[in-house]
Amino acid sequence: MKDFIEKFAEAIEVEDVAALTAETKFHDLDEWSSLSVMLTIAFFDEEYDKQIGEKDIRESETIQDLYNIATA
Amino acid sequence: MLTFQGVGITAMAGAVPKRVINNYEYTEFFPADQVKEVVDKVGVFERRFADENTCSSDLCYAAANRLIKDNNIDRNEIDLLIFLSQTPDYRMPATSIILQERLGLPKTCMAFDIQMGCAGFCYALSVAYSMMQNGNFNKALILDGETRSKVYSPRDRRSAFIFGDAGVAALIEKNDVFKKSWFSINSDGSLYDLIMIKGGGYRNPSSPETLTEKVVDEYGNMRSDEHGYMRGGDVFNFVIREIPRNIKHTLEVSGVDKDSIDYIVFHQANNFINSYIAKKMKLDNSKIPHTIEKFGNTSSVSVPITIISELKDKLDGDKLLLLSAFGVGMSWATGIVPFHNCRISDIVEVENGNPIED
Numbered sequence A: 001m002k003d004f005i006e007k008f009a010e011a012i013e014v015e016d017v018a019a020l021t022a023e024t025k026f027h028d029l030d031e032w033s034s035l036s037v038m039l040t041i042a043f044f045d046e047e048y049d050k051q052i053g054e055k056d057i058r059e060s061e062t063i064q065d066l067y068n069i070a071t072a
Numbered sequence B: 001m002l003t004f005q006g007v008g009i010t011a012m013a014g015a016v017p018k019r020v021i022n023n024y025e026y027t028e029f030f031p032a033d034q035v036k037e038v039v040d041k042v043g044v045f046e047r048r049f050a051d052e053n054t055c056s057s058d059l060c061y062a063a064a065n066r067l068i069k070d071n072n073i074d075r076n077e078i079d080l081l082i083f084l085s086q087t088p089d090y091r092m093p094a095t096s097i098i099l100q101e102r103l104g105l106p107k108t109c110m111a112f113d114i115q116m117g118c119a120g121f122c123y124a125l126s127v128a129y130s131m132m133q134n135g136n137f138n139k140a141l142i143l144d145g146e147t148r149s150k151v152y153s154p155r156d157r158r159s160a161f162i163f164g165d166a167g168v169a170a171l172i173e174k175n176d177v178f179k180k181s182w183f184s185i186n187s188d189g190s191l192y193d194l195i196m197i198k199g200g201g202y203r204n205p206s207s208p209e210t211l212t213e214k215v216v217d218e219y220g221n222m223r224s225d226e227h228g229y230m231r232g233g234d235v236f237n238f239v240i241r242e243i244p245r246n247i248k249h250t251l252e253v254s255g256v257d258k259d260s261i262d263y264i265v266f267h268q269a270n271n272f273i274n275s276y277i278a279k280k281m282k283l284d285n286s287k288i289p290h291t292i293e294k295f296g297n298t299s300s301v302s303v304p305i306t307i308i309s310e311l312k313d314k315l316d317g318d319k320l321l322l323l324s325a326f327g328v329g330m331s332w333a334t335g336i337v338p339f340h341n342c343r344i345s346d347i348v349e350v351e352n353g354n355p356i357e358d
Helices: A002-011 A034-048 A054-059 A063-070 B032-042 B056-070 B095-102 B120-134 B232-254 B271-280 B299-310
Strands: B002-004 B007-017 B020-022 B046-048 B078-084 B110-114 B139-147 B165-174 B181-187 B195-197 B228-230 B263-266 B318-327 B331-340 B348-351
Touching: A002 A034, A002 A063, A034 A054, A034 A063, A034 B032, A034 B232, A034 B271, A054 B232, B002 B120, B007 B056, B007 B120, B007 B299, B007 B331, B032 B271, B046 B165, B056 B095, B056 B139, B056 B165, B056 B348, B078 B095, B078 B120, B095 B110, B110 B120, B120 B139, B120 B165, B120 B181, B120 B299, B120 B318, B120 B331, B139 B299, B165 B299, B181 B232, B232 B271, B232 B318, B232 B331, B263 B271, B263 B299, B299 B318
Parallel strands: B007 B348, B078 B110, B078 B139, B263 B318
Antiparallel strands: B002 B181, B007 B165, B020 B046, B139 B165, B181 B331, B195 B228, B318 B331
């Protein structure tokens, strides 16, 4: 999980990784924008060879939710 | 897989509107730091926007006229004209017919429109090649033009900073010097709503309702149903899987060695997508010309305008190009296309519907 958070933070260009936990609601992050959707999709493809749709991202709340999709 | 032989592109010319848009200064609807972030990510720094008196057909007219003049083509020998666009002059008649008269082509010329988006150039090429190879045609003109600046809402950040306008003309002729070409052309109508203009056709006719701008998502983006929209994330997801697969498949079936390709010309979608595909496929960047930074995404015109802008003087002798494009439909295509001494004219600028003569 720690590894996932670090890589996800790097992917969506969040500098303060220490502030992120599995419970963080990523939509509320200052850095989160419509561009982050593309960055998250690229991150899933590169790191996990997984497809994550716009809808999946919209319906996920926490970083844990994303992790669950990545490791499903 | 479609294959042809003894037919190819012998000359090309391009036209762009005179008006240059600096993308950082395009709109004041969003804070400057947000604009910078988007612009840097999509890699579109300048685009060309047609004025209100310039249509796709005007850009194509300017390009075609330049091509005909530069190559001393007898207009009476052009007996096939294909106009490729999703921004035609009218809902009817077909714009190709209007261009037949405006360009002074004979009435015996067969003219029709192909209404396809970003992947369209390979469609038009394969249709023209097929008709040339099987029919008794002399010379064909493909006129490919778009004014996408008129399609998207400046208040929707997901599409506001990407699209631009341009037009090209390509002359297709039969000649035994042209080696074999291959086209893989694909469609998936289950994804028809990833990129679309919902209103203004016959399914959802134009009405005050379709023209009303509304907030459409949690980011506050605004557009009407007569603006285009794009589910960029889902398009990206589709493209990063399907495009590498389609290119590999086309190379395999054709038996063409990747290293024997001189240039790979991608649809200029945005720099984020294009660099991602190049990295993922471990392609040699020196073989990949690009114009996304100065013309933006011009839909079906992006592949040919990139050839015209970046490969002029580089197409002497025999060259093998791989063309790859994807977009609205979804439809996607890969072409392996041999060139032989292709003559490329300088790009013409257009204002108020007419070429600016030098």
